[in-house]
Amino acid sequence: MRERPFSPPARRRASPTYDAPPPPREPPPPRDPVNQLLDEVDSESRSIFVSQLAARLTSSDLGLFFEDKLGRGAVRDARVVTDRVSRRSKG
Numbered sequence: 001m002r003e004r005p006f007s008p009p010a011r012r013r014a015s016p017t018y019d020a021p022p023p024p025r026e027p028p029p030p031r032d033p034v035n036q037l038l039d040e041v042d043s044e045s046r047s048i049f050v051s052q053l054a055a056r057l058t059s060s061d062l063g064l065f066f067e068d069k070l071g072r073g074a075v076r077d078a079r080v081v082t083d084r085v086s087r088r089s090k091g
Contacts, residue, residue, distance in 0.1 A: 053080065054089065
């Protein structure tokens with residue numbers, strides 16, 4: 001019968017100490033009025049649906065395509081619906 005090689009016991013990390021509370025966070029800088037207005041508008045009214053996409057298309061590719069057509073900064077978010085197993089676009 002084979003003997004298992006000896007391995008030392010795993011070391012535990014020391015618990016962190018919290019002597020003083022962390023400093024308060026600074027409030028975020030004010031957003032420009034254009035972005036504030038866009039945030040207030042319903043996202044569905046700014047969304048588009050695209051079909052017949054290539055199976056290997058990524059969200060980045062899709063966003064870059066529309067930025068090329070609409071101008072830099074025009075695309076806020078691009079999502080491609082993918083298959084869970086293959087991770088390929090569902091088209």
